[in-house]
Amino acid sequence: MANYNLRVNGKKYEVDVEEDTPLLWVLRDHLGLVGTKYSCGIAQCGACTVHINGEATFSCVLPVSSIGDDKVTTIEGLSEDGDHPVQKAWNEIDVAQCGYCQAGQIMNAASFLNKNPKPSFDEIDEAMNRNICRCGTYHKIREAVALAAKTK
Amino acid sequence: MAEIIKTNRRDFLKLAATATGGLFIGFYWSGCDSPKMQVLSNEEILAKATDFNSFLSITLDGDVVIYSPNPELGQNIKTSFPMVVAEELDADWSRVRVLQAPLDTDKFERQLTGGSGAMPHSWERLRKAGATARHLLLTAAATRLEVDKNSLTTEKGVIYHKSSGKKLNYGEVVLDAAQLEAPDEVIFKDPKDFKIIGTPIKNVDNQEMFTGKPLFGLDFYREGMLHAMVQRPPFGMKIKSVDDTEARNVSGIQEVFVYDNNVALVGSSTWPIMKAKKLLKISYEPDGNVESTADHDRIFKELLDSKEARVMREDGNVDVAFKNASKVITSEYQCPFLSHSPMEPMNFFAHVKEDQVELIGPTQTPDSARVQTANLLGIPKENISVEITRLGGGFGRRLRADYVLEAVQISKKMEAPVKVTWSREDDMTGGAYRPAVRYRFSAALDEEGNMIGYKLRGVGMNAGNSVRQDNFPSGAVENVLIENVNYESSVTTNAWRAPITNFLAYAEQSFLDEVALEVQKDPVKFRLDLLQKAKNSPVGSVNYDVDRMIGVIKDVAEKSNWGKNSNVKQGFSVYFSHRSYVAQVANIEMENNQPVLKKIIASTDCGIVVNPTGANHQVRGGIVDGMGHAMFGNLTFENGLPKQKNFDSYRLIRMKEVPEVELHYVDSGYDPTGLGEPALPPTGGAIANAIFAATGRRLRSQPFVEQKEYSDMNLEIRRG
Ligand code: FES
Ligand code: FES
Numbered sequence: 063m064a065n066y067n068l069r070v071n072g073k074k075y076e077v078d079v080e081e082d083t084p085l086l087w088v089l090r091d092h093l094g095l096v097g098t099k100y101s102c103g104i105a106q107c108g109a110c111t112v113h114i115n116g117e118a119t120f121s122c123v124l125p126v127s128s129i130g131d132d133k134v135t136t137i138e139g140l141s142e143d144g145d146h147p148v149q150k151a152w153n154e155i156d157v158a159q160c161g162y163c164q165a166g167q168i169m170n171a172a173s174f175l176n177k178n179p180k181p182s183f184d185e186i187d188e189a190m191n192r193n194i195c196r197c198g199t200y201h202k203i204r205e206a207v208a209l210a211a212k213t214k
Numbered sequence: 215m216a217e218i219i220k221t222n223r224r225d226f227l228k229l230a231a232t233a234t235g236g237l238f239i240g241f242y243w244s245g246c247d248s249p250k251m252q253v254l255s256n257e258e259i260l261a262k263a264t265d266f267n268s269f270l271s272i273t274l275d276g277d278v279v280i281y282s283p284n285p286e287l288g289q290n291i292k293t294s295f296p297m298v299v300a301e302e303l304d305a306d307w308s309r310v311r312v313l314q315a316p317l318d319t320d321k322f323e324r325q326l327t328g329g330s331g332a333m334p335h336s337w338e339r340l341r342k343a344g345a346t347a348r349h350l351l352l353t354a355a356a357t358r359l360e361v362d363k364n365s366l367t368t369e370k371g372v373i374y375h376k377s378s379g380k381k382l383n384y385g386e387v388v389l390d391a392a393q394l395e396a397p398d399e400v401i402f403k404d405p406k407d408f409k410i411i412g413t414p415i416k417n418v419d420n421q422e423m424f425t426g427k428p429l430f431g432l433d434f435y436r437e438g439m440l441h442a443m444v445q446r447p448p449f450g451m452k453i454k455s456v457d458d459t460e461a462r463n464v465s466g467i468q469e470v471f472v473y474d475n476n477v478a479l480v481g482s483s484t485w486p487i488m489k490a491k492k493l494l495k496i497s498y499e500p501d502g503n504v505e506s507t508a509d510h511d512r513i514f515k516e517l518l519d520s521k522e523a524r525v526m527r528e529d530g531n532v533d534v535a536f537k538n539a540s541k542v543i544t545s546e547y548q549c550p551f552l553s554h555s556p557m558e559p560m561n562f563f564a565h566v567k568e569d570q571v572e573l574i575g576p577t578q579t580p581d582s583a584r585v586q587t588a589n590l591l592g593i594p595k596e597n598i599s600v601e602i603t604r605l606g607g608g609f610g611r612r613l614r615a616d617y618v619l620e621a622v623q624i625s626k627k628m629e630a631p632v633k634v635t636w637s638r639e640d641d642m643t644g645g646a647y648r649p650a651v652r653y654r655f656s657a658a659l660d661e662e663g664n665m666i667g668y669k670l671r672g673v674g675m676n677a678g679n680s681v682r683q684d685n686f687p688s689g690a691v692e693n694v695l696i697e698n699v700n701y702e703s704s705v706t707t708n709a710w711r712a713p714i715t716n717f718l719a720y721a722e723q724s725f726l727d728e729v730a731l732e733v734q735k736d737p738v739k740f741r742l743d744l745l746q747k748a749k750n751s752p753v754g755s756v757n758y759d760v761d762r763m764i765g766v767i768k769d770v771a772e773k774s775n776w777g778k779n780s781n782v783k784q785g786f787s788v789y790f791s792h793r794s795y796v797a798q799v800a801n802i803e804m805e806n807n808q809p810v811l812k813k814i815i816a817s818t819d820c821g822i823v824v825n826p827t828g829a830n831h832q833v834r835g836g837i838v839d840g841m842g843h844a845m846f847g848n849l850t851f852e853n854g855l856p857k858q859k860n861f862d863s864y865r866l867i868r869m870k871e872v873p874e875v876e877l878h879y880v881d882s883g884y885d886p887t888g889l890g891e892p893a894l895p896p897t898g899g900a901i902a903n904a905i906f907a908a909t910g911r912r913l914r915s916q917p918f919v920e921q922k923e924y925s926d927m928n929l930e931i932r933r934g
Binding site for chain 1: 287290414416417419420421423424425426427428429430432433435441465466483484485486488489555556557558559604605606607608609635637638827831834835836837838839842860861862866867868869870872875933
């Protein structure tokens with residue numbers, strides 16, 4: 063076990079965990095931030111997507127020891143009141159079915175739109191292809207990303 | 215037309231108003247054994263509040279709370295049920311709050327999610343509840359204003375008396391309304407006056423879902439709770455010995471123990487348990503059939519030819535028909551086992567105390583989870599409470615309570631609150647799959663190309679009845695024989711979204727395509743002719759509504775420009791399941807000599823569409839699901855263990871693999887039927903038939919990407 067100081071959503075946290083503990087489980091089991099989801103644990107589905115210095119990252123395969131001073135943002139910290147343009151677009155388009163994958167989808171979309179504010183539909187498809195939605199909400203996700211790009 | 219509806223007054227328990235509470239109307243969804251209306255004190259109201267199947271309450275300010283009783287797994291029931299209540303109540307939707315009701319004890323008739331059955335079951339009951347509340351409010355207002363009740367109108371939670379210009383908010387009359395007797399009859403709105411039903415109301419959990427609030431079972435944590443995972447045996451095996459030395463050495467592990475052929479690991483958080491689980495050394499020995507996919511393939515062939523089969527339907531005389539036939543076509547179709555793989559893996563929280571049990575988590579069948587827990591522990595089920603969290607998908611997997619009982623057993627042993635979490639690998643290898651099935655179809659044709667005989671034999675691996683003997687084309691063919699053979703495999707199975715029809719429909723609709731093309735008939739015309747026969751001179755019982763099926767076929771043919779554009783190769787499919795009718799056309803265009811799947815057009819008859827957004831979600835989602843699994847889904851076995859253990863080898867459909875999907879609804883005016891399942895069955899057939907139209911290759915097994923006919927084809931999927 064070792065102590066780690068983390069910066070998550072602008073707050074400082076200290077945790078005492080094994081160095082190989084994935085950030086995902088630190089967030090969920092130790093910091094009470096359960097918005098970041100577990101689904102595959104092997105970097106295949108994107109349910110666990112967080113931002114590391116703004117970059118969409120699979121937290122399920124990111125050992126806590128590798129984070130250092132990097133800035134972690136989770137769905138809970140994406141915006142103050144759930145009013146990030148991507149969150150608003152997700153509501154407007156009413157994207158979710160079960161909703162389980164959607165935090166990861168939103169985090170991926172938000173980071174993608176930061177880098178590519180005016181994406182084509184093909185670019186949206188390419189970027190969002192790393193997140194699985196078992197309920198098949200892909201059409202709505204695509205629409206919502208396009209809407210967020212427009213309203214940003 | 216507005217309808218006058220008799221209420222069963224015993225179905226309603228109206229609770230007295232209180233200064234703080236307002237009007238509570240509890241309603242039972244079964245007509246039996248309901249108590250009479252009672253006047254209760256404030257405390258009693260709180261105690262009684264969860265004692266209904268559901269209830270709505272109206273506060274003195276006019277805010278409305280509606281309890282939604284069914285588990286929500288993405289079918290949108292938590293939004294669409296309250297919409298129906300609010301419609302008849304004429305509530306202001308912006309002031310309606312929806313809460314998930316806990317599991318109630320004996321009074322539940324149907325608090326489960328499965329079979330696309332919730333809306334058809336509850337449609338009238340929900341309307342009655344809303345209309346009863348509105349009736350009471352109007353009666354109270356009429357007395358207050360000293361006017362005739364019939365001169366009052368309502369809109370968005372306000373009662374108007376037009377001629378005097380007076381108005382009252384619902385909250386202003388709830389106290390009076392609470393003193394009244396529930397009426398003997400209420401008036402339902404004319405559907406053309408619906409203001410909430412038929413509008414795209416947003417999912418009531420959006421804000422919480424999109425900001426990461428703890429909604430799902432896996433998100434449930436409690437101070438002092440232990441975490442646990444379970445190593446389950448391969449199918450057909452039992453534990454011979456366990457060496458847990460290394461597992462126990464992982465820091466954070468509290469206990470490792472064997473129970474019922476499983477090894478449970480308990481600790482303070484998830485990650486150490488995941489690590490420790492990999493360090494377990496367990497040796498297994500056979501305890502029944504240890505099967506591999508090669509065994510299943512062999513067994514299928516044997517049983518398709520076996521003398522013994524259960525006859526499920528027999529019309530006329532198939533032997534004579536096939537003897538007299540001028541042509542006979544026979545084809546076989548096979549589908550693999552599939553994992554449900556909801557994005558949220560199985561998990562449950564249990565706290566077994568002295569003689570009380572608390573259960574919290576994602577389940578499609580809370581009552582069954584409770585009854586099984588009661589049986590396991592030998593305690594009355596009244597001592598068990600179940601709180602239903604939102605479900606991160608279900609697809610039928612959470613109809614079983616196996617993972618609930620694990621939490622119960624571990625909590626009991628540890629004498630502590632425990633949450634059991636399945637890793638993705640556990641979820642995929644832990645059983646209860648869609649069964650693998652193989653079908654053999656035969657058609658006997660006369661000289662004019664009429665189908666005079668139809669035979670189907672299904673062989674399933676723990677599939678129960680693998681055929682649906684009364685479905686189309688039964689009823690439209692003179693001589694029919696439908697048989698089933700079930701093989702008792704050691705691999706466990708369970709209902710999977712649109713059970714049986716999720717693959718039967720593809721096989722049947724592909725085979726009918728083969729027959730139509732053989733007799734050189736247009737596949738759509740071929741079905742319409744058969745349906746005409748089922749209508750004019752039905753053979754035996756016909757369990758589908760011929761006109762509604764014709765309705766969706768004609769609609770989709772029109773909307774898809776069926777057969778009108780020679781550059782577009784089309785595949786057609788239609789299926790009736792779970793009370794709804796769905797026809798689909800898949801469009802493929804050839805580009806650089808390769809097929810490109812561009813679009814799927816669907817026409818659905820599910821009666822009145824309660825929430826268009828929700829309906830589109832279900833139909834589009836069903837199509838994407840049907841397509842993904844037809845294309846890619848495959849769970850194969852070696853020595854009792856699935857070879858695919860996670861999404862790296864078990865392929866799910868992704869963003870870039872979905873074509874454009876165009877949705878249409880046939881407005882038949884019938885009461886609404888469910889949509890969680892019916893759109894999925896037709897999709898595989900529509901795509902396979904389009905691929906045949908485009909390439910001349912008939913795909914006779916799923917997944918498509920893993921068969922010979924597909925191997926040198928490069929089907930691209932591209933949206934318009
Ligand atoms: S849980 Fe991290 S990618 Fe699936
Ligand atoms: S909404 Fe259910 S997994 Fe995406």
